[in-house]
Amino acid sequence: MYKVLKATFITIWSLFVLFPIMWAITTSFKPEAAVVNGATFIPWLEFQPVLTGWKAILPGPDSLTNLLTPTLNSFIVTAGATAISVAFGSLAAYGLSRFTYGWKKYSNADIIFFFVSQRIMPPVVLAIPFFLVLKQLRLLDTHLGLILVLTSGLMPIVVWLMVDFFNALPREIDEMAMLEGCNPIQAFFRTILPLSKPGLTVAGMFCVIFGWNDIFFALTLTATKVLTLPVAVIALNGTVTPYWILAASTVFSIIPLVGLAFVIERFLSRGSLGGAVR
Amino acid sequence: MSLILKNVSVVSDKDGVILDDISFEFKPGRIYILIGRTTSGKTSLMRAIAGLLPITSGEITMNGENLDSQPIWERDVAVVYQQFINYPNKSVLQNVEFPLLRKGLSKPEARELALASINKVGLNDYIDRKPAQLSGGQQQRVALARSLARKSRIMLLDEPLMNLDYKLREQLRVEFKEIFNSQADAVTIYATTEPPEALILGAEILVLHEGRIIQFGSPTEVYEKPLSTSVARVISDPPMSILPVSISAGEVKFEGGYSQPIPTKMKNVKEGRYQVGIRANDIVTSKSGGKAENGTISLVEVSGSETLVYVDTPAGEVVLQMEGIHDVKVGESISIELPGNRMFLFETNGALCVSPDNAGE
Numbered sequence: 232m233y234k235v236l237k238a239t240f241i242t243i244w245s246l247f248v249l250f251p252i253m254w255a256i257t258t259s260f261k262p263e264a265a266v267v268n269g270a271t272f273i274p275w276l277e278f279q280p281v282l283t284g285w286k287a288i289l290p291g292p293d294s295l296t297n298l299l300t301p302t303l304n305s306f307i308v309t310a311g312a313t314a315i316s317v318a319f320g321s322l323a324a325y326g327l328s329r330f331t332y333g334w335k336k337y338s339n340a341d342i343i344f345f346f347v348s349q350r351i352m353p354p355v356v357l358a359i360p361f362f363l364v365l366k367q368l369r370l371l372d373t374h375l376g377l378i379l380v381l382t383s384g385l386m387p388i389v390v391w392l393m394v395d396f397f398n399a400l401p402r403e404i405d406e407m408a409m410l411e412g413c414n415p416i417q418a419f420f421r422t423i424l425p426l427s428k429p430g431l432t433v434a435g436m437f438c439v440i441f442g443w444n445d446i447f448f449a450l451t452l453t454a455t456k457v458l459t460l461p462v463a464v465i466a467l468n469g470t471v472t473p474y475w476i477l478a479a480s481t482v483f484s485i486i487p488l489v490g491l492a493f494v495i496e497r498f499l500s501r502g503s504l505g506g507a508v509r
Numbered sequence: 510m511s512l513i514l515k516n517v518s519v520v521s522d523k524d525g526v527i528l529d530d531i532s533f534e535f536k537p538g539r540i541y542i543l544i545g546r547t548t549s550g551k552t553s554l555m556r557a558i559a560g561l562l563p564i565t566s567g568e569i570t571m572n573g574e575n576l577d578s579q580p581i582w583e584r585d586v587a588v589v590y591q592q593f594i595n596y597p598n599k600s601v602l603q604n605v606e607f608p609l610l611r612k613g614l615s616k617p618e619a620r621e622l623a624l625a626s627i628n629k630v631g632l633n634d635y636i637d638r639k640p641a642q643l644s645g646g647q648q649q650r651v652a653l654a655r656s657l658a659r660k661s662r663i664m665l666l667d668e669p670l671m672n673l674d675y676k677l678r679e680q681l682r683v684e685f686k687e688i689f690n691s692q693a694d695a696v697t698i699y700a701t702t703e704p705p706e707a708l709i710l711g712a713e714i715l716v717l718h719e720g721r722i723i724q725f726g727s728p729t730e731v732y733e734k735p736l737s738t739s740v741a742r743v744i745s746d747p748p749m750s751i752l753p754v755s756i757s758a759g760e761v762k763f764e765g766g767y768s769q770p771i772p773t774k775m776k777n778v779k780e781g782r783y784q785v786g787i788r789a790n791d792i793v794t795s796k797s798g799g800k801a802e803n804g805t806i807s808l809v810e811v812s813g814s815e816t817l818v819y820v821d822t823p824a825g826e827v828v829l830q831m832e833g834i835h836d837v838k839v840g841e842s843i844s845i846e847l848p849g850n851r852m853f854l855f856e857t858n859g860a861l862c863v864s865p866d867n868a869g870e
Contacts, residue, residue, distance in 0.1 A: 403594040406561055409581040410588050411659070412611035417582075425598045 258478035259284045266474050284479035295476060298483055301463035307374050308459060309442035312381035316438050317431060320389025325419050327390070328397035329405060343394055346387040358451045365452055372453045380448050385441060389434040396430035397423070432495055443488060460484045511536045512558070512663060512696045517567035519557055527553045529720040535696045540689050540712030543700040545743055550720040551700040555665045559586045571662060587656035591668040593648035595640040595655070601627065602636040605655045612659070626658035629688065646677040657688065666699045670706065682709050704746040716740045738784060738859040747789040747817050752825040754785045761785065761849070765823020767802045772849030775863050783862065784855040789817065791851035792829035795844035806841050820845060
C-alpha cells in the first residue's frame with residue numbers, strides 16, 4: 232500500500248515538474264496549425280512534427296536567427312569564468328582551511344564571510360559600477376570583461392563550498408606530505424588535489440549553471456559583439472516570434488546543461504569522498 | 510649526533526601552557542618511550558620536534574644544527590600517527606615510494622627501497638591495493654613502512670597502536686621491537702598511554718605530566734622508584750591506590766581509624782602527614798579477620814586471567830587485583846590487607862619518600 236502511494240505520488244509530481252519542459256519540447260516541433268488552433272500535446276496523433284522551429288534558429292536557408300554564435304559566446308564566457316573561479320577559488324579555500332590569517336580581531340571566518348558577502352548584494356546594484364570599471368578598462372562588450380565580472384560572482388561559491396570540503400579532509404594528510412618533503416603548494420597539488428575531484432566537480436557544476444544562465448550582466452555589459460545565448464533567446468522574445476521558434480530556442484539553450492547533468496551525475500551520486508578518508 | 514631540546518616551551522592563548530620548559534638529549538640509535546596521560550603533552554612534544562607546532566621559546570637542535578629555522582619539509586622527520594594516515598588515492602607501493610621520490614631518489618632506487626620496507630612489515634601481497642582496501646592493522650603497517658623506508662634521522666610514533674584491536678597490538682609490539690632495533694642511527698620516540706607497551710619495548714622511559722618531563726629512566730627504575738605520585742599513577746596499570754595517612758607513635762594511621770605498625774623501611778621518617786601508595790597486585794584479601802580494612806566493592810572488572818576489584822573503604826578508594834576469575838559482586842563487603850612492606854611512602858606534595866624493596870616483583 233505504502234509503495235503504491237509512493238509510486239503514485241512520485242509519478243504525479245514528476246508529471247507536474249516535467250510538464251512545462253515536455254510542452255516546450257513538443258511545441259518546438261509543431262507546425263503553425265497545431266499551435267494556433269487550441270492546445271495539442273501528443274505528436275503524430277494530434278499533429279505531425281516538423282522542424283520549422285529548429286530550422287529558424289540554426290543557420291540555413293530558413294534561418295530567422297543563428298543561435299550557434301551566441302552558444303559559442305556563452306561557452307567561452309562560462310568556461311573561462313568557471314576555470315578561473317575553480318582554480319583560484321580552490322586555492323583560496325585551501326589556504327583558508329589550513330592556515331590562519333588575521334589582522335587584529337579579524338580572522339579566517341571574516342575572510343570567508345567577505346567572499347560570501349560578494350553575493351549578498353543584488354546584481355542591479357553592481358551593474359553601474361561594473362559598467363564604469365569595464366569602460367575604463369576598455370573591456371565593455373568583450374569576452375574577457377564578462378568573464379571577469381562573472382568570476383566575481385562565481386568565485387565566492389567555489390570558496391564557500393571548497394572550504395567546507397577541505398575542512399573535511401584530514402589535516403594529517405597534508406601534514407604528512409609536508410613531513411615527507413613537500414612544501415605547502417606541493418602538498419596541495421600532489422596530495423590534496425587528487426582527493427578533491429568530487430568537491431571540485433560540484434563547485435564547477437555550480438559555476439557552469441550560474442555562468443550559463445547569467446542574463447543580467449550579459450545584458451548590461453555586452454551589446455553586439457559578445458551576445459550570449461540567454462540574451463539571444465530573450466531578444467527573440469522582444470519581437471513577435473512564433474511560439475514554436477521560441478520553444479525551440481529555449482530547449483536548445485538548456486540542452487548543454489542537461490547533457491552536463493547526465494555526465495556528472497555519476498560523480499555526485501558516488502558520495503562526496505568515496506572512501507577516501509578512513 | 511643527537512637531538513637536543515633546550516628549555517622548549519609551548520604556550521598558546523587558548524590552551525595555556527602546553528609544554529613547560531623541556532630540556533632533554535635524545536641519543537641516536539635508542540628508543541625513547543614517552544608515557545603520560547592523554548593531555549600530558551606527548552603529541553605536542555612530537556609535533557614541536559616535527560615542526561608542526563611552533564615553539565614559544567627554547568631551542569631544538571639535531572647534530573648541532575638548529576631545527577627551528579628549518580621548515581617542516583626540510584627537517585627529515587618521519588611520523589607515524591595514531592590514526593592510520595596514508596594517501597587514499599595512492600596504492601601501497603606508491604604510498605611508500607612517495608617520500609623517497611620527494612627526497613630525489615630515482616624511480617628504480619625508490620622502488621627497491623619501498624619494496625624492502627614493505628617486505629619488512631609483511632605486506633608484499635598487497636602492494637597494489639589502495640589503503641581503503643586494507644584492514645586497520647595493515648593500514649598502520651603501510652604508514653610504518655612509509656616512515657621506515659625514508660631512514661629518517663628522527664622517527665616519531667604517536668600512539669601507533671591505539672586504534673588497533675588487542676591481538677594485533679600484541680603482535681605489532683613485538684614486531685616493533687625488532688624493527689626499531691634495526692634503526693641504528695635514528696632517534697626513535699614512541700608515545701603511549703599504556704605502561705605495558707613501554708615495558709615490553711624495553712626502551713628508556715620519559716614520563717610526561719602537564720607538559721613537563723617528571724621522570725626519566727629505565728622501565729625498572731621508573732617502576733620501582735616512581736619519583737612522585739604522578740609518575741606512580743601513570744606507570745601503574747592497574748592503577749596504584751594512593752591513600753592519605755599520618756605517621757605517629759610507630760603506626761601508620763589511615764583515615765577512618767584503620768592503622769597498622771610502621772614498616773621497617775619507614776622507621777626513620779618524621780612523624781606527620783604523608784600519602785601511601787600500594788599497587789593493586791600487592792593488596793590481598795584478608796581471610797584471618799585480623800588487622801584488616803573493611804570496605805564495599807564498587808566496581809569489578811574481569812579480564813581473562815585476573816579480576817580487578819575497586820573497593821570503597823573509609824581510608825579511600827583501593828584497587829586490588831586478584832589472580833584468576835573471582836565471583837565477587839558489586840555491593841558486597843570485603844576485608845583487605847595492605848602489606849606494609851609493599852608500600853610506597855610519598856610526601857603530601859607527591860614526592861617519593863620511601864620505596865619498598867624489589868617493588869617491581
